Amino acid sequence: MRAPVRWVLWDVKDTLLKVRSSVGEQYCDEAKRMGLSLSPVEVDAAFRQAYRHHSSTFPNYGIAQGLDGQSWWKAVVKATFSQCKVCDPALLNTMALNLYQNFSNAENWEVFPDTKAALESCSSLGLHLGVVSNFDNRLEAILRGCGLLFHFSFLVTSEGAGVEKPNAAIFDQALLKCGVPAASVAHVGDHYVNDYLTSRSVGIHGFLLDRKSHFDRHDIPKEHRLSSLDELPARLKRHIDEC
Structure with a gap:
């Protein structure tokens, strides 16, 4: 039996559940709050490239290399915006931290x-x-x-x-x-x-x-x-x- x-x-x-709107749109919303105007399509493409690179180089949030989820995701966000010609380190760090926190909120997810x-x-x-x-x-x-x-x-x-x-x-x-x-x-x-x-x-x-x-x-x-x-x-x- x-x-x-x-x-x-x-x-x-x-x-x-799923992400409520595209990553490009959500990243661009954060950039807009910082006074930047970026293309969601361009940011989406940059994100996919950054995500693939970090997933390959530092799999599973880089745990084996001494990273954690927050530092891993902040690096992905910074790499994404850097590809879109955002160069200010302080600005990159602020946006990365804000987006990491934003994606902890239910508003960014759809059940x-x-x-x-x-x-x-x-x-x-x-x-x-x-x-x-x-x-x-x-x-x-x-x-x-x-x-x-x-x-x-x-x-x-x-x-x-x-x-x-x-x-x-x-x-x-x-x-x-x-x-x-x-x-x-x-x-x-x-x-x-x-x-x-x-x-x-x-x-x-x-x-x-x-x-x-x-x-x-x-x-x-x-x-x-x-x-x-x-x-x-x-x-x-x-x-x-x-x-």
Whole structure:
């Protein structure tokens, strides 16, 4: 007999919530407050380049190199604006700190319409909920501000764990907190490798959230695919009833 699912682990960004407006727009709003006029398109492109560079050079917020989430993100912001010809070190530092703090606020994040009902439905099935996210230590404040934190028994962030998806060790840390075998745990996320393949590699029941049908892959069974979080509670209930 299969083990019944007792826990559901959740990815956060682009699964439960998303950035409300583009990074370029939000960075330009901050620059405008400092008296600068920049192009959101140009800033967006600069951000993508800075983000890729820092993610490659200092993976997982540079934890292994002695950095932390705040210093890592401030470096990304400074590199972004520097590419846009902003050179004043004091100004760069002020904008970097302001933006780091701004992205801790719920105003900069949008909760998906299907999120709260899915979390409530899973809890009503008697399931415990936790988070496994490649996120920095601001996540608790963000989830609290968005009215979601109380749903979760624990949060495992990559900054806090010292390891990030797709390293399966981050799921091992979450399983220790669950206190049940992997076969009694499900995970929901929007990334094929980080969320779906990695969770399943340790025996967790991985579900891939694909709201826009981006993943045209034959190796994902239909029952592992979600086009909306609204579909999840019924899938889990069937699993519980079958056990």
